[in-house]
Amino acid sequence: MLEIALRLVVIIGAFLLLPLIVGQLEHKAMAHMQSRLGPMYAGGFHGWAQLIADGVKFVQKEDVIPAAADRAVFKIAPAVALVPYLIVMIVIPVGPGLYGVDLDAGLFFVLAVMGVGVLGSIMAGWSSGNKYSVLGGMRSAAQLMSYELPLVLAASSVAMAAGTLSLTGIVEAWQWWWLPWQAIGAIVFFVAGLAELRRPPFDMPIAESEIIMGPMTEYTGIRFALFMLAEYVGIVVLSALTTVLFLGGWHGPWLPGPVWTLIKIFVLAFVVIWVRVSYPRMREDQLQKLAWVGLVPLALVQLALTGVVKVL
Amino acid sequence: MIDRAWEHESVSEPKEIVVGVGAGASAVPGKELATEDMVLNIGPQHPSTHGVLRLRLALDGERIATAEPIIGYMHRGAEKLFEVRDYRQIIVLANRHDWLSAFANELGVVIAVERMLGMEVPVRAVWARTLLAELNRVLNHLMFLGSYPLELGAITPVFYAFRERETIQAVMEEISGGRMHYMFNRVGGLKEDLPLGWLERTGRAVADVRRRLPDIENLIMGNEIFLARTTGVGVLDRETILQYGVSGPIARASGVDLDLRRDEPYLAYGELPVKVVTRSAGDCHARFEVLHDQLKVSLDLADACLERLRQLPPGPINQRLPKILKAPEGHTYAWTESPLGLNGYYLVSRGEKTPWRLKLRSASFNNVQVLREMLPGNLLADMVAILGSMFFVVGDIDK
Numbered sequence: 270m271l272e273i274a275l276r277l278v279v280i281i282g283a284f285l286l287l288p289l290i291v292g293q294l295e296h297k298a299m300a301h302m303q304s305r306l307g308p309m310y311a312g313g314f315h316g317w318a319q320l321i322a323d324g325v326k327f328v329q330k331e332d333v334i335p336a337a338a339d340r341a342v343f344k345i346a347p348a349v350a351l352v353p354y355l356i357v358m359i360v361i362p363v364g365p366g367l368y369g370v371d372l373d374a375g376l377f378f379v380l381a382v383m384g385v386g387v388l389g390s391i392m393a394g395w396s397s398g399n400k401y402s403v404l405g406g407m408r409s410a411a412q413l414m415s416y417e418l419p420l421v422l423a424a425s426s427v428a429m430a431a432g433t434l435s436l437t438g439i440v441e442a443w444q445w446w447w448l449p450w451q452a453i454g455a456i457v458f459f460v461a462g463l464a465e466l467r468r469p470p471f472d473m474p475i476a477e478s479e480i481i482m483g484p485m486t487e488y489t490g491i492r493f494a495l496f497m498l499a500e501y502v503g504i505v506v507l508s509a510l511t512t513v514l515f516l517g518g519w520h521g522p523w524l525p526g527p528v529w530t531l532i533k534i535f536v537l538a539f540v541v542i543w544v545r546v547s548y549p550r551m552r553e554d555q556l557q558k559l560a561w562v563g564l565v566p567l568a569l570v571q572l573a574l575t576g577v578v579k580v581l
Numbered sequence: 582m583i584d585r586a587w588e589h590e591s592v593s594e595p596k597e598i599v600v601g602v603g604a605g606a607s608a609v610p611g612k613e614l615a616t617e618d619m620v621l622n623i624g625p626q627h628p629s630t631h632g633v634l635r636l637r638l639a640l641d642g643e644r645i646a647t648a649e650p651i652i653g654y655m656h657r658g659a660e661k662l663f664e665v666r667d668y669r670q671i672i673v674l675a676n677r678h679d680w681l682s683a684f685a686n687e688l689g690v691v692i693a694v695e696r697m698l699g700m701e702v703p704v705r706a707v708w709a710r711t712l713l714a715e716l717n718r719v720l721n722h723l724m725f726l727g728s729y730p731l732e733l734g735a736i737t738p739v740f741y742a743f744r745e746r747e748t749i750q751a752v753m754e755e756i757s758g759g760r761m762h763y764m765f766n767r768v769g770g771l772k773e774d775l776p777l778g779w780l781e782r783t784g785r786a787v788a789d790v791r792r793r794l795p796d797i798e799n800l801i802m803g804n805e806i807f808l809a810r811t812t813g814v815g816v817l818d819r820e821t822i823l824q825y826g827v828s829g830p831i832a833r834a835s836g837v838d839l840d841l842r843r844d845e846p847y848l849a850y851g852e853l854p855v856k857v858v859t860r861s862a863g864d865c866h867a868r869f870e871v872l873h874d875q876l877k878v879s880l881d882l883a884d885a886c887l888e889r890l891r892q893l894p895p896g897p898i899n900q901r902l903p904k905i906l907k908a909p910e911g912h913t914y915a916w917t918e919s920p921l922g923l924n925g926y927y928l929v930s931r932g933e934k935t936p937w938r939l940k941l942r943s944a945s946f947n948n949v950q951v952l953r954e955m956l957p958g959n960l961l962a963d964m965v966a967i968l969g970s971m972f973f974v975v976g977d978i979d980k
Contacts, residue, residue: 303736304741469736472734473962476962477628479961479965480961548734548735548804552960554962555806
């Protein structure tokens with residue numbers, strides 16, 4: 270009992286800490302890529318406490334709910350967006366034996382729960398009573414529909430290769446030559462995951478320069494902060510899942526296993542940030558085309574390749 | 582709130598169909614959620630309208646059925662104010678309507694007044710004006726080279742563009758004291774002589790900008806997503822351009838080969854090899870490319886002006902003016918190639934110290950009107966790509 274409680278406390282700690290680190294990394298890395306400094310004052314040393322200061326500010330702000338909003342849905346939407354990622358973190362293994370719960374159908378559980386997160390932005394879009402929000406929610410829904418398929422197909426390829434749906438089982442079965450073998454699947458998974466997170470270049474649903482943050486237009490204060498937190502937890506979860514499924518989790522020379530997992534997670538998170546700095550936004554129909562004409566066939570090719578190698 | 586605002590307007594216009602969507606549907610009684618067009622207001626407060634332009638769009642799903650630019654939120658009555666200011670004060674006012682091309686705006690006014698007075702401008706002033714006009718063009722184009730990718734979701738080029746703008750602005754600030762509204766033109770020349778060593782510093786600034794320009798090019802020009810978002814989007818044909826009086830880089834991107842710097846030279850342009858950049862595609866990408874190539878041409882022209890200024894013998898930079906400056910009775914039309922297009926002043930004087938009428942023909946006003954033709958049939962997501970590629974300044978529309 271004590272052990273379970275301890276595991277959960279650690280997971281909640283990671284849930285609160287890792288997104289902040291990724292967020293701060295984004296602030297600073299993006300700034301330096303754009304010949305700026307980024308936050309420099311909060312906390313003293315290179316603005317390390319910027320996001321904590323932001324959080325304090327958000328908590329103090331007035332919680333505005335538009336008159337035309339569907340109040341109940343409007344209020345719970347941020348929670349619906351955030352909590353699934355917390356639940357997903359429970360089953361992600363960081364090292365041998367270092368996980369909240371080891372589910373036999375871990376992969377299945379993860380994919381199912383992650384899909385719920387997107388409901389949050391659809392709910393927010395619908396309930397805000399704002400045309401921009403509805404457009405954003407609509408785009409979110411369309412994007413979720415198309416990108417769930419390549420995501421699941423790519424993930425099932427790994428499950429096929431490992432012969433198990435357990436995340437720890439997949440990491441234990443992982444060999445170095447899976448890297449080239451599952452390379453297509455890894456790229457498809459990562460790209461589709463980016464699209465599910467609505468991160469650039471797939472940020473059409475929130476496009477601040479056209480539909481002004483879409484579903485989040487009407488949100489203020491702590492509820493808005495929860496949406497932002499969900500985005501960064503999403504980055505952590507996506508990077509962690511890609512690490513566990515395709516990059517061998519804690520496998521790696523010299524350093525201890527959990528360190529390797531964290532290194533891989535942060536490298537992937539850095540890639541997510543890097544992509545945001547370098548790319549413009551894709552249009553909604555181009556997004557759909559990429560999913561159906563690009564990613565789904567590629568995922569099927571990967572599935573076939575996995576099957577053929579497995580049978581041989 | 583938007584829904585409510587529409588309810589009021591629909592009272593005066595009974596044909597307008599207002600549909601509530603989402604939870605806002607309850608705010609519109611007696612209407613069912615059907616597939617009727619949704620009326621969407623872009624602006625006046627919207628990040629892509631660079632100020633307070635408002636577009637009233639009727640959307641069928643994500644497709645634009647009709648589009649109507651609604652202007653006037655920033656109308657300051659500039660033309661009426663011109664009539665109660667003397668010619669020195671008019672320069673201050675005139676440089677404000679297009680705040681990204683302040684120097685180019687001043688030029689038109691002083692050229693008109695000088696023409697009415699029959700005043701000869703000292704040769705050093707002519708070349709310095711040409712140089713500053715080109716630097717102003719560089720500043721203007723850099724702004725749009727940064728802001729257009731930003732509207733398409735590429736957040737980095739704008740920072741590079743602003744770094745270059747800072748470089749040029751430093752020399753502009755040194756000479757005039759201003760970073761946006763230079764107020765450096767005077768009837769008959771410039772306000773003051775060029776500071777010692779300024780030509781060298783400007784030469785270095787121009788070289789720096791030219792050297793670092795590939796940072797922006799490499800980031801955005803060949804990017805697949807950027808190409809996909811802009812190529813073939815918002816095509817504007819030659820006929821529409823001529824009908825609406827569209828000018829500047831937008832017109833040249835559709836193959837309208839008109840540039841007053843070459844076709845009706847003013848200042849020292851007659852002695853300069855002005856390369857007019859044109860494209861034939863007429864889409865958003867062509868407009869962006871024209872802007873980018875013009876920037877390079879302007880840097881070259883600035884270098885040529887610097888070279889000439891170094892060789893010119895010392896001499897006056899302005900004319901001594903009477904205490905009260907009166908333009909003689911008559912009228913004239915002075916038009917210049919402003920960074921965003923044709924900028925003209927029609928000056929009518931009755932021999933008083935203020936103009937009787939000073940009509941301002943601004944580039945953005947004409948350029949934005951054509952949106953009504955361009956937007957229908959496009960996706961809402963393309964709306965921003967098209968709007969951004971029209972390179973307008975709201976002050977220049979509303980005057």
